[in-house]
Amino acid sequence: MASARLSALASVAIGVWLAVALPVSQGAGIVTLIGLSGVALLALGLTFGLHGGVTAAAVAFVTRSAVATTMSVEVQPPLWAQVLLIVLMVELASASFALRSRPGDPMLIVARGLTTALVAAVLAQVLVLLVEGVEARGTLVSLAGVTAGVLAAGWVTRVWHRSGLSG
Amino acid sequence: MTGQPSPRLRAYVTAGVVGLIAALAVGEPSPALIGAVLLTLAIVGIVGGAAPSSELSVLDVPTTAVEGRPFDFLVWIAVEGSIGRAYVDLGLVGLDLVDVVGARKVGRSAFSLMSIGALAEVTVKVEPVGWGRASVGPLELHAESPLGMLDLRLQGSTRHDIVTLPEETTLRKLMSPIETNLHVGDLISTHRGPGSEFAELRPFRHGDDPRSVNWRVSSRHEALWVNERHPEKNGDVMLVVDSQVEAGTELQSLVDRSVRLAASLARAYSKRHNRIGIVTLDGLCRWVYPGMGEHHRRRVLEQLMSVMPGEVIWEAAERAVVRAARRPSMVLVITPLMDPSMAGLIHALKRAGVDVSVIALDVESVLPLAAGQARLLGRRIWAMERERLCDRLSGEGIPIVSWRSIDPPDVPLAQLETWRGRWRRLG
Numbered sequence: 001m002a003s004a005r006l007s008a009l010a011s012v013a014i015g016v017w018l019a020v021a022l023p024v025s026q027g028a029g030i031v032t033l034i035g036l037s038g039v040a041l042l043a044l045g046l047t048f049g050l051h052g053g054v055t056a057a058a059v060a061f062v063t064r065s066a067v068a069t070t071m072s073v074e075v076q077p078p079l080w081a082q083v084l085l086i087v088l089m090v091e092l093a094s095a096s097f098a099l100r101s102r103p104g105d106p107m108l109i110v111a112r113g114l115t116t117a118l119v120a121a122v123l124a125q126v127l128v129l130l131v132e133g134v135e136a137r138g139t140l141v142s143l144a145g146v147t148a149g150v151l152a153a154g155w156v157t158r159v160w161h162r163s164g165l166s167g
Numbered sequence: 168m169t170g171q172p173s174p175r176l177r178a179y180v181t182a183g184v185v186g187l188i189a190a191l192a193v194g195e196p197s198p199a200l201i202g203a204v205l206l207t208l209a210i211v212g213i214v215g216g217a218a219p220s221s222e223l224s225v226l227d228v229p230t231t232a233v234e235g236r237p238f239d240f241l242v243w244i245a246v247e248g249s250i251g252r253a254y255v256d257l258g259l260v261g262l263d264l265v266d267v268v269g270a271r272k273v274g275r276s277a278f279s280l281m282s283i284g285a286l287a288e289v290t291v292k293v294e295p296v297g298w299g300r301a302s303v304g305p306l307e308l309h310a311e312s313p314l315g316m317l318d319l320r321l322q323g324s325t326r327h328d329i330v331t332l333p334e335e336t337t338l339r340k341l342m343s344p345i346e347t348n349l350h351v352g353d354l355i356s357t358h359r360g361p362g363s364e365f366a367e368l369r370p371f372r373h374g375d376d377p378r379s380v381n382w383r384v385s386s387r388h389e390a391l392w393v394n395e396r397h398p399e400k401n402g403d404v405m406l407v408v409d410s411q412v413e414a415g416t417e418l419q420s421l422v423d424r425s426v427r428l429a430a431s432l433a434r435a436y437s438k439r440h441n442r443i444g445i446v447t448l449d450g451l452c453r454w455v456y457p458g459m460g461e462h463h464r465r466r467v468l469e470q471l472m473s474v475m476p477g478e479v480i481w482e483a484a485e486r487a488v489v490r491a492a493r494r495p496s497m498v499l500v501i502t503p504l505m506d507p508s509m510a511g512l513i514h515a516l517k518r519a520g521v522d523v524s525v526i527a528l529d530v531e532s533v534l535p536l537a538a539g540q541a542r543l544l545g546r547r548i549w550a551m552e553r554e555r556l557c558d559r560l561s562g563e564g565i566p567i568v569s570w571r572s573i574d575p576p577d578v579p580l581a582q583l584e585t586w587r588g589r590w591r592r593l594g
Contacts, residue, residue, distance in 0.1 A: 156210060
């Protein structure tokens, strides 16, 4: 139980750090607000055992990142670090839920979370480099986004049905 | 084995989709990149996390155990294919996990396996804690798919119940029932009949067995004399265990003592080929009629092990005890004598002609020191009332002794036997 609490605390700490990474003085109050809302939902979810809190926090941070890109401020932290922190936050929060409901090795769970976060960060940086290389903007990005979205949704649906989780 | 989506899978899929939509909304690639990474993790996790067909079972779990004596059982896991690190929750109740061979012990009731190939066998050593009912299972196996996107779970179907007996106390002295029944046993009956114990000589009567003629005595007289003998029979012993004490107080230890003594008595009397019965008075009044054999002894012990402190309904209890403890039973009542109704019940047994003896547990020694004059006075009045009850029973010719917590169980039994011996000589 102590490991579960520690894991939850670490997850919330990462969320707070990510939320306040962009100073409000730079005119990014709304960004900070979205981030902190995500942290609050995460904390609520972890306190009352609601899995939806983790999902809400992840969604809030992705939204925060999207809103921050529209502002004329330097995005902090960089994209790969954002991915790393979001994944780490989700991993630690999930580990907390897992350790509460069943036995587990906390060190192993944390190690796996860290590895996943690092892999995700590397993947994000690779994608950033690819996109920068293309130097695409506007319609092209929108088209690529729509295509990627449709393909991804189709793939997820297919895999979901094949895995037997859809019932 | 079933797979359930973990919280991280839901978070990655939802946030990934939101990222893609947000990228479209703001016309910037960054959210789409974050979303793509999260969705990639989710998809890789789902693809590699199919739940394999598997089976989980427990073998060699005993039905009876003795408090403080460890025993082993086997956990058998069969998987079609393989799974990664798995945790097996043994669902131990009333048992402490001592050691695990073939896996790593995790916490007080679980073990983990690095990976499971086709088959895994784990030997588990557990130690019963306290007497009563214990159980193993139903077992639960938890595993995670790669990246932890799915929680794989397998539940065993059976729970194995174990009756944990108190640590065995050897009783040197046992009271013998005055009246015996018709079954062959170790007790010398007061009646005459075929047996080995010489009773007396009497003149030969028509129909006597010629083998019982005492030729030496007959040669000195002008008539035939025969030996009369006592047959060896067994007796019915009925144990009445009164556990009417307040739960969660120091008095609860009295129930523990009563049960330990009753279990030792049941074992000792069974060894002497007596028929054993039991009446337990807690929230319910339950009884087992006297009987013999291993199966019967287990029934008696199972009932004894399920005794819990509780409020007795005395009207029902009196009827039940008098009915269950019929002659020629010897009834041994183990009671803290907290309620005058218990004295009434013992009196009713005596009135019914039943050979009844009472072991009254010493209550004073388990109570904390009374603080304040009022409490001290209350304690003294209460002690006097209990003393009056003992005197009343004793005055009716019922053997009653007080069993102090520092004395071994042999002491009250020896005192009772002395009392009964004296009474037999007088009467």
